[in-house]
Amino acid sequence: MILTINCGSSSLKYRLYNADLTEVVATGLVARIGEDGAYSKHTAGDKEVFFRGPIADQKAAFDIMAENLMQSEFAVIDGPEAVTAIGHRAVHGGDVFVESTIVDGSVMEQLRACVRFAPLHNPSNIAGIEECRRRFPDVPNVVVFDTAFHQSVPPEAHVYALPYELYADHGIRRYGFHGTSCRYVSQAAADILNRPIEDLAMVVCHLGNGVTLDAVKGGRSVDTSIGFGTFCGVPMGTRSGDFDPAIIFHLVKEMGMPLDEVEALCYERSGLLGVSGVSNDMREVVMRADAGDERCALALNIFIYQIKKTIGAYAAAMDGLDALVFTAGIGENSTEIRSRICEGLGVLGVRIDERTNLLVQDGHPNISAPGASVATLVVPTDEERMIALDTVRLVTESGRMPPPIASQALVHAHDA
Structure with missing residues (x-):
């Protein structure tokens, strides 16, 4: 099973796929974390569970996700060992991360260094990765960056006409966002045509x-x-x-x-x-x-x-x-x-x-x-599927997961 995580400051979105990404097994949203009116919604097949009540923090949100996936009457897996890889959305990778990458200690350090570029988003993304590494200790994690797709933007388009030292020494430049969505949609558009x-x-x-x-x-x-x-x-x-x-x-x-x-x-x-x-x-x-x-x-x-x-x-x-x-x-x-x-x-x-x-x-x-x-x-966007595709590709290439049976799982195909 492939799990995708999008952890925000006040929300947690998750999706569970089968191994070759041909089926969405379950999806969930925990919203308004730490706020009044907090709620969660979990869907598996034709079953849906809705909860409204206090959700104190992201740890509590992950507790709800784990219960929905593994413990409740709506459970779809027996335990953490059923998850073979986890993909995460990260908003900002600075100019360090030009593509999706498998998480290790060095990657976590570099991610923390990028917090200064997205102080409202990256801390929550990092917290989600850390929570998954704790709950699924033997499972590889992949991080997919919204900014990575735009690293190909040439200097004349990404360097501001400010003193050059601000760019060279402090990383002040055009980074761009929604890159995961744009990458998925542009390939899907080519497929349609x-x-x-x-x-x-x-x-x-x-x-x-x-x-x-x-x-x-x-x-x-x-x-x-x-x-x-x-x-x-x-x-x-x-x-x-x-x-x-x-x-x-x-x-x-x-x-x-x-x-x-x-x-x-x-x-x-x-x-x-x-x-x-x-x-x-x-x-x-x-x-x-x-x-x-x-x-x-x-x-x-x-x-x-x-x-x-x-x-x-x-x-x-x-x-x-x-x-x-x-x-x-x-x-x-x-x-x-x-x-x-x-x-x-x-x-x-x-x-x-x-x-x-x-x-x-x-x-x-x-x-x-x-x-x-x-x-x-x-073209409907599907950032979660793009994250899952990158996760399967990188973990398979690393030898930490056997190749999926259905080869189409690694093709950025538009879902009909």
């Missing part, structure tokens, strides 16, 4: 509460919208996206705002929420905009305009465009947002079939209009 990924230039639009636009050429990330921190690029649910840094100096010097308040403003009170004044949920913003709310309409217009502008810039950077790919919560589910983004992109060769755009949920991922020179696709 039945074309080698090496021949394709595509823009992947990961549109959720967090937003990443990624230029992928030949299967490699060549530019990405999020930078050193996670509030730049395109506006997001609560994060600002790009703005003139002089505004920060003005807020501090002229308005007397403390830096921690400015930071909270950029990360927590901006984006869709900040402009609309009502919500960071795209569904509510769209509903209110349709009902005549001018601020919600403005929030939508800003969001769509910045995405369209970035798609055009990336097409220019790649000297052309073969595919435009939508993924994540908004990208996969909002017919209206996809339509409005694609409107006016005909100059790039993007044209969609509005009828097919309505049928995405019925298994029609290619929403391109007949004769369009650029394919427009909607």
Whole structure:
């Protein structure tokens, strides 16, 4: 069995696969850890268990996961020995980790050194790895980094025009995020088109509460919208996206705002929420905009305009465009947002079939209009499967696990 772990500061997501990754045996979520309203949900086959009550910390969350997987009436394995490998998501690998890696003592030290780049995320990721190493002492762990896919971004795109020493001595540069999702989706898009990924230039639009636009050429990330921190690029649910840094100096010097308040403003009170004044949920913003709310309409217009502008810039950077790919919560589910983004992109060769755009949920991922020179696709992301694929590959190559029987487990195939 292959277990994947995504451990956040207030949540734990887990998924258990069979050995060749052809079946999801169980999934679970423990949410609002350490907060009021904490709950957990565990699904195995057609059975589901839901719990609401105090969940003090991540150790308590792992206790719930272990009970659900191994001890309760919904148990699917007899004990820890049934797990042959564990894959973990880590948000930030700095410029040390350029690919997924098997965990050892040295890797843990380097992970701790990367905490300074993602102080809100990496400590929880590390805690999840440590908890698994304690509970499954003989099981290899693999860590998969959101930033690793973007290590191929060239210097002209990842070095900021600041004093060079900040980059060389302190690692201040564009790192990018959502790389695990972008890597999975870009390969899945190539599979749908039945074309080698090496021949394709595509823009992947990961549109959720967090937003990443990624230029992928030949299967490699060549530019990405999020930078050193996670509030730049395109506006997001609560994060600002790009703005003139002089505004920060003005807020501090002229308005007397403390830096921690400015930071909270950029990360927590901006984006869709900040402009609309009502919500960071795209569904509510769209509903209110349709009902005549001018601020919600403005929030939508800003969001769509910045995405369209970035798609055009990336097409220019790649000297052309073969595919435009939508993924994540908004990208996969909002017919209206996809339509409005694609409107006016005909100059790039993007044209969609509005009828097919309505049928995405019925298994029609290619929403391109007949004769369009650029394919427009909607591809569900699956970060957990990408983590599982890397885990099986690395542990098998290390000799710590026999090769899976089904060879397709090691192919980044799109799940039909």
